[in-house]
Amino acid sequence: MSEKIIWVRADQPEGYDERKKLVSSALEAGLVSLVLREEDQALKRLGRFEALTVKGTDIYAGEEKAATMVRVGSPADLKKVAALKDKVGSIVISARDWKVIPLENLIAEFQGSATKLLMSASTPEEAKLFLETMEKGADGVVIETARPAAMREFAALAGHGPGRIELVPITITEIVPLTVGDRVCVDTCSLLRVGEGMLVGSQSSCLFLVSSESMESEYVASRPFRVNAGAVHSYVLTADGRTKYLSEVRGGDEVMAVDKDGASRKVVVGRSKIERRPLLMIEAEEKGRTYSTILQNAETIRLVTPEGPVSVSDLKAGQKVLARLETGGRHFGHSINETIMEI
Numbered sequence: 400m401s402e403k404i405i406w407v408r409a410d411q412p413e414g415y416d417e418r419k420k421l422v423s424s425a426l427e428a429g430l431v432s433l434v435l436r437e438e439d440q441a442l443k444r445l446g447r448f449e450a451l452t453v454k455g456t457d458i459y460a461g462e463e464k465a466a467t468m469v470r471v472g473s474p475a476d477l478k479k480v481a482a483l484k485d486k487v488g489s490i491v492i493s494a495r496d497w498k499v500i501p502l503e504n505l506i507a508e509f510q511g512s513a514t515k516l517l518m519s520a521s522t523p524e525e526a527k528l529f530l531e532t533m534e535k536g537a538d539g540v541v542i543e544t545a546r547p548a549a550m551r552e553f554a555a556l557a558g559h560g561p562g563r564i565e566l567v568p569i570t571i572t573e574i575v576p577l578t579v580g581d582r583v584c585v586d587t588c589s590l591l592r593v594g595e596g597m598l599v600g601s602q603s604s605c606l607f608l609v610s611s612e613s614m615e616s617e618y619v620a621s622r623p624f625r626v627n628a629g630a631v632h633s634y635v636l637t638a639d640g641r642t643k644y645l646s647e648v649r650g651g652d653e654v655m656a657v658d659k660d661g662a663s664r665k666v667v668v669g670r671s672k673i674e675r676r677p678l679l680m681i682e683a684e685e686k687g688r689t690y691s692t693i694l695q696n697a698e699t700i701r702l703v704t705p706e707g708p709v710s711v712s713d714l715k716a717g718q719k720v721l722a723r724l725e726t727g728g729r730h731f732g733h734s735i736n737e738t739i740m741e742i
Contacts, residue, residue, distance in 0.1 A: 402639055403530055404489075404517060404539025405553065410436040410453045412545050418442070424547030428554035429665075434458055434541070458491065466491050466517065480505065485513045491541050493519035502532050510535065519543050523552040564598070564661045566608060568705055568719035569685040577678040581631045582695045583645040584672040585654065590623045591666070594707050595658040597626045598636040598723050599645070605690035606636055607681070608657060608721045610701040610708035619699055624669070627700050630678060630693040636723070638665040646673070659703050659721055679711055683720065690722070 407425045412418045418435075422442050425433055431448040443450050452459045458466040466489035469480055483490050492505065502518075509516040515538040520526035522544070530536040542553050585597065591611035598606035613623040628635060631646035638653035648654065652668040679696040682689055694700050694711055701708035702720045709718070 403536070404432070404515065405430055406432045406434055406451065406458075406517070406539070406541045407550070407553075408519075408541055408543045409433045409442070410439070411543060415439070417545065419445070420547050421545070421550075422446075424550040428550040430542075430550060430554055458489075465489060466515075468493070470494070477504065477508075481508055483514065484509060487514055489515040489517055489538075491517045491519060493543070502529065502537075506532060506535060506537060509538075515539065517541050520553075523549065523555070526553060564655070564657050564663045564723055566657070566659070566661045566721040567685065567724055569605070569683040569690065569722050569724075571681065571714060571716050571718045571720060572684045572689070573680075573682040573716060574711070574714060575680045575682070576696055577680055577693065579675050580678045580693070581646075581673050582676045582678065583628050583631055583633075583648065584674070585626045585628050585635070585645070585648055586622075586669045586672065587624050587626070587654070587656070587666040588669045589656065589664075589666040591626070591656055592623075592658065594703055595656055596701075596703060596708075597628055597654055598657055599626075599629045599633050600690065600692045600722070601630075601633055602690055603634050603642050604725055605683070605685075605688075606634060606642075606723045607683075607690075607692045608659070608703040608723075609692075609694065610703050611656075612699055614701070614708060616699050627695055627697070629695075631673060633692060645671075657723075659705065659707065681711065681714070683722070685722075685724065 407430050409418055409421045422433055422445050426446045433448055434451045434453055435442055437452055451465055456468045457464050467487045468491040471492055471494040517539045518529040518537045520529055520540045526540040529540050591613055593613045596608055596610040599609045600606040609626055609628055611623060612625045613621055615621050628645055633645045634642040635645050636655045637643050638655050648668055648671045650668055650670045653665045655663050656666045657663045677696040678693050680691055680693050682691045698710050698712045700711045704720050
């Protein structure tokens with residue numbers, strides 16, 4: 400699923416203090432596209448975010464119209480909506496009764512058009528429905544709630560909170576010590592849990608779950624913000640569902656942190672450290688296909704098994720580790736339906 404647009408209507412509460420609290424709560428939850436009243440521009444000082452402004456039935460980004468809002472009350476109103484297709488950048492739809500206005504019809508109408516379809520949502524459950532209907536869903540949601548506490552639930556829909564990635568156990572077949580090479584430590588701005596790490600691999604079709612350094616060791620103190628991720632050539636899964644080479648990861652980037660149950664969240668990279676270290680190649684097999692990843696050869700490096708993290712020093716052939724598998728290939732980080740072999 401492509402990245403969804405999430406806007407917060409911070410212009411609706413009557414009182415200024417209520418609007419201010421809504422802006423603060425949205426920013427704390429990681430939501431950074433906020434709709435303000437024209438007279439509330441002082442709220443921009445609460446943080447750095449995309450400030451949109453309501454003017455009548457339109458929403459502006461600076462001087463440029465970003466969206467037109469349409470309230471739909473009957474099937475006849477859908478003609479007004481259809482007339483705006485390819486004429487405005489985005490359209491925000493609100494409806495009194497979605498049993499009367501079939502959401503599927505709207506999504507089908509706008510699929511493939513130049514106009515983004517955004518749906519007004521007052522609850523996280525409603526937003527989830529809008530984003531998932533007919534698999535593709537709407538292009539985004541516009542949050543309309545006066546409850547600041549709900550912001551974190553909505554943020555999960557934007558990928559700032561827990562999502563789920565399918566992980567499968569694959570079987571280790573060979574562990575081969577190599578000579579030295581350049582490996583990457585990714586230090587994040589978050590404290591990662593035991594067994595939570597990043598998805599890394601030599602083939603985009605198989606990304607191994609490499610654990611954070613959250614566990615204590617007799618050799619070094621735990622560093623729960625760090626994933627000693629692997630060699631510079633390796634792929635890592637980023638927060639937008641693309642892959643990057645580890646050599647390209649920089650401070651300010653967002654990568655995906657994942658635990659053994661597949662729960663995922665976006666984390667911000669604080670820095671990336673490339674150092675020359677002894678390496679280890681780990682090969683695994685699943686359904687007749689062989690995959691590999693290259694990690695630093697050190698006791699503190701762990702892959703995640705269904706039971707939890709295991710040091711590469713203790714890993715044995717025949718053991719199961721968790722990985723994310725996909726078909727096709729990657730081109731500039733995007734998943735594509737193309738036959739690509741990486742060996």
